[in-house]
Amino acid sequence: MAIREVLGLYRDLDSAIAAADALREAGFSRSEFEVLSNAPYPEGTFGEESGIHRLFVFPLIGAACGFAAGLLITGGTQLSFPLLTGGKPLLSIPPMIIIMYEGTMLGALIFTVLGVLFESRLPWIGRALYDPRITAGYIGILVRTAPEREAKAIEALQKANPEDILTENGNVGRQPARS
Amino acid sequence: MQERHRLGEEEITRELFRPLVTTTPMMWVGFIGLGAVLAIFVFAVSWMFYWGLGVTGLQRPNMWGFMIVNFVFWIGISHAGVMISAILRLTQAEWRRPVTRAAEVMTIFSLMTAMLHPVIHTGRPWRTLYWVFPYDFWRNLWPDVRGPLVWDPSAILTYLTGSTLFLYTTMIPDMALARDRTTGWRRVLYTILALGWRGNERQWKMQTIAGFLLSGLILPVFVSVHSIVSWDFAVSLVPTWHATVFAPYFVIGAIHSGVSAVVTLMALMRWLFRFDNYIRLEHFDAIGRLLIAVGTGWLWFFLLDIFFAIYPQEARELEIMQFRLFQWPFNVLTALIFIFGYFIPVPIWIFQRFRRNVKIMFWTSILVNVGMWAERYWLIKPGLMRKYEWTFDWNWYRPSIVEVSIVLGSFALVGFLLLVFSKIFPPISVWEEKEGQHFAQQLQVGKRVVNAIVREF
Numbered sequence: 001m002a003i004r005e006v007l008g009l010y011r012d013l014d015s016a017i018a019a020a021d022a023l024r025e026a027g028f029s030r031s032e033f034e035v036l037s038n039a040p041y042p043e044g045t046f047g048e049e050s051g052i053h054r055l056f057v058f059p060l061i062g063a064a065c066g067f068a069a070g071l072l073i074t075g076g077t078q079l080s081f082p083l084l085t086g087g088k089p090l091l092s093i094p095p096m097i098i099i100m101y102e103g104t105m106l107g108a109l110i111f112t113v114l115g116v117l118f119e120s121r122l123p124w125i126g127r128a129l130y131d132p133r134i135t136a137g138y139i140g141i142l143v144r145t146a147p148e149r150e151a152k153a154i155e156a157l158q159k160a161n162p163e164d165i166l167t168e169n170g171n172v173g174r175q176p177a178r179s
Numbered sequence: 180m181q182e183r184h185r186l187g188e189e190e191i192t193r194e195l196f197r198p199l200v201t202t203t204p205m206m207w208v209g210f211i212g213l214g215a216v217l218a219i220f221v222f223a224v225s226w227m228f229y230w231g232l233g234v235t236g237l238q239r240p241n242m243w244g245f246m247i248v249n250f251v252f253w254i255g256i257s258h259a260g261v262m263i264s265a266i267l268r269l270t271q272a273e274w275r276r277p278v279t280r281a282a283e284v285m286t287i288f289s290l291m292t293a294m295l296h297p298v299i300h301t302g303r304p305w306r307t308l309y310w311v312f313p314y315d316f317w318r319n320l321w322p323d324v325r326g327p328l329v330w331d332p333s334a335i336l337t338y339l340t341g342s343t344l345f346l347y348t349t350m351i352p353d354m355a356l357a358r359d360r361t362t363g364w365r366r367v368l369y370t371i372l373a374l375g376w377r378g379n380e381r382q383w384k385m386q387t388i389a390g391f392l393l394s395g396l397i398l399p400v401f402v403s404v405h406s407i408v409s410w411d412f413a414v415s416l417v418p419t420w421h422a423t424v425f426a427p428y429f430v431i432g433a434i435h436s437g438v439s440a441v442v443t444l445m446a447l448m449r450w451l452f453r454f455d456n457y458i459r460l461e462h463f464d465a466i467g468r469l470l471i472a473v474g475t476g477w478l479w480f481f482l483l484d485i486f487f488a489i490y491p492q493e494a495r496e497l498e499i500m501q502f503r504l505f506q507w508p509f510n511v512l513t514a515l516i517f518i519f520g521y522f523i524p525v526p527i528w529i530f531q532r533f534r535r536n537v538k539i540m541f542w543t544s545i546l547v548n549v550g551m552w553a554e555r556y557w558l559i560k561p562g563l564m565r566k567y568e569w570t571f572d573w574n575w576y577r578p579s580i581v582e583v584s585i586v587l588g589s590f591a592l593v594g595f596l597l598l599v600f601s602k603i604f605p606p607i608s609v610w611e612e613k614e615g616q617h618f619a620q621q622l623q624v625g626k627r628v629v630n631a632i633v634r635e636f
Contacts, residue, residue: 034380034381035380036377036379038188038352038610038613039352039383039610039611040384041383041617043380048380051380051384053384053385055389055392059392059396074324077322077324078324083323085325095324095325095326095329095330096324098330098333098334098407099324099329099330099333101403102330102334102400103333103337105337105396105399105400105403106336106337108396109341109344109393109396109397109400110340112389112393112396113344113389113393116385116389119381119385120376120382120386122351122382124374124377125375128377134377134378135355135356135359135360135378136188136189136192136359137188137189137613142379
């Protein structure tokens, strides 16, 4: 099913919140629209629920991989070329801990960043309605809905005094709010 | 007391992007001056590669000299950047916002400069690459993981990778902002680096969590790195190096010099880029208070190191310690470390009016780092400049002009890289500044109006 996008741009936070409320009143579910801004707001500012994410799993997986790599390098190299020194045990544990520690932390760091990108859905190379004014301070409300509900979305967005409304067919422009 | 001014979105963007679009005369002076010193650095290194290590002051038993001292110094400088950034993020300290980006960048460039030193110190760096990469799988030969010179690169590479990822992750929103405001090659670059960032709720949530998670992960690495660098020395049998206190001592020394370097950087950014609205006197005040604690901690470990060397009454340790404390030029160096590293700056920082004076903070931070460079030299060299059993070598180490040029050039290299970074990327996090503005409030408390920040716990 085709999905149509509508982007409403608002100058201030109150208008954007009003637009989100108007969309909900018009029957749009929270998953049908998202808020775009140039800085973070506390979770729930726009009525969104706490989304589920698995970011905390990533560093754990990374740490396990890094630990295993550290163990393989340290233990593996010593076993692969057994060089007894001064009658001491072949596997020298303290240096192994150092390399395994660094491997664990490196794995955790790399996987955390991969997790952040994955959970943020980055890199994003798809096409979506966007306006550079969002990074300049405007708040964007992007609605993704069925073609037959596009007009309804535009109507709801216009209730909150938008600066501009963009659709895939072009600029709808600022319309006077209906009473 | 907060001296925050209410700034508009556009004003913040314009001011923080100013270094990217305009090059002030002072910046030109910086580019040309640092570039000239950098040219000398390149010439000195090339000269050394061509003629060999004989052009340096290195000889038996002084196999480590200025380059290794400088390596330890730059590793130390690199420490406070990420430490400050991570601790302030974890504690949600409001004054982190203008400091974190520059501190993280300083960490990365200092680390890269530090890593350069052991490589050029080999005299034949292309052979180093041959020895290290790839491992000789065919003959089943491996590096000995029991040697600290293997631990060291593993720790530094972990720190460099972690710091770079940490910096990049927090820069993505600003890359999107830059993408939307530029044209030409800059737009292409920022579009690639922004990864298609759009700033929806989920992306901001991940960005916020990433700040905490990466801070929590990078802090243990930061502690481990200078501990491991200290073990390059401590696991040897060289008197005055062979000390268990070296790891925490190196870490606290690194923090002392690194936090001071952050102060130097803050002052330079304020002067060069006119960031008075962002790097405010309250920031110098806060970091000055931190430095009093850090400096005093460093002094404690400095004294402990001397104490532990003397207490066992071992002849070799006492001999070197006597050499360090009472013989020219190390006696002067000892005094210099004490005076520059502690007894001038810390009493000054006790007074708030001095902590809020940018020039005084700048010059005291420079003094600390002169003292800390001297301390690194004082720690490393005397142990080597002695007669070893069963050898006939006992020479003084006199650094050559080549080594002096390399040391001076390393400062120019870090400065030059920081300037280049500021021309391409905003040196202060724009989105974090805007976030701070969103949550800035003024509260009436009794008869006073107090500037406050709303913070979510």
